[in-house]
Amino acid sequence: QVRLVESGGGWVQPGGSLRLACELSGGTVSSYSVAWFRQAPGEEREFVSSINRLGIRTYADFVNGRFTISRDNNKNTASLQLHNLKPEDTAVYSCAAHTKDEVLGGRRMAAEYDYWGQGTQVTVSS
Numbered sequence: 001q002v003r004l005v006e007s008g009g010g011w012v013q014p015g016g017s018l019r020l021a022c023e024l025s026g027g028t029v030s031s032y033s034v035a036w037f038r039q040a041p042g043e044e045r046e047f048v049s050s051i052n053r054l055g056i057r058t059y060a061d062f063v064n065g066r067f068t069i070s071r072d073n074n075k076n077t078a079s080l081q082l083h084n085l086k087p088e089d090t091a092v093y094s095c096a097a098h099t100k101d102e103v104l105g106g107r108r109m110a111a112e113y114d115y116w117g118q119g120t121q122v123t124v125s126s
Contacts (some may be wrong), residue, residue: 002026002115004095009120012085022095022117027069029118033098034078036069037110038091038122047108048093049080058106080120085124094119 008020022034035050049059049069057069070079079094096113107113 004097004115005060005119006093006095006117006120008079009122010091011123012126013126014086014124016085018082018122019022020079020082020083020093020095020120020122022078024076024078024097027101028073029076029078030073031099032115033100033102033107034069034071035096035107035113036104037096038089038093039052039119040088040091043091045094045110047102049077050108052102052106054102056102056106058108060108066109082122085122087124090122090124092121 002027005023008018010017012018033050033052035044038048039045047060049067051057051069051071066084071078095117097115098113
């Protein structure tokens, strides 16, 4: 059974950085496409970034070069490095995975993902 566990969230001031990690168990991370989504209070869950089995990365427009997704096959982990954080980045960040066929531009709908972590809170405030 595949299980995803996130870590690395916390509080940071505007302009700060955090690194989120998503450890996958019950499978090999390189066999899955992994994405990060986020959900702020009262808002819809939204796509942030993904890395597919070929290592191709996609990002939401709002990322604007501030975040980097990566994968460490040795640690069976996918990570999301967050830089230049803004108060509007405050949300619960969740990782998700699927084994569906890859599509151009990556899969950006939450319903397309089969496995989910519990989420980690990121709070950006002064």
